[in-house]
Amino acid sequence: xxxxIKLLSPxxxxxxxxxxxxxxILATAITRSYVATEPAESSVHLGFVPDQRVxxxxxxxxxxx
Numbered sequence: 001x002x003x004x005i006k007l008l009s010p011x012x013x014x015x016x017x018x019x020x021x022x023x024x025i026l027a028t029a030i031t032r033s034y035v036a037t038e039p040a041e042s043s044v045h046l047g048f049v050p051d052q053r054v055x056x057x058x059x060x061x062x063x064x065x
Contacts, residue, residue: 010018 013021
């Protein structure tokens with residue numbers, strides 16, 4: 001059985017309701033971070049050697065010639 005959640009547009013919400021929703025989202029995230037377990041070792045590897053670094057910032061990328 002699936003629950004259908006009706007989301008309101010922020011334009012339809014009062015400022016107090018928007019603030020309450022933000023607080024609820026943050027409280028849920030904080031609670032999850034406290035009860036989260038350590039991630040298990042994965043058998044899937046990304047294919048990088050241990051000393052290889054991966055940069056996602058364009059200014060740090062190496063130019064290919």
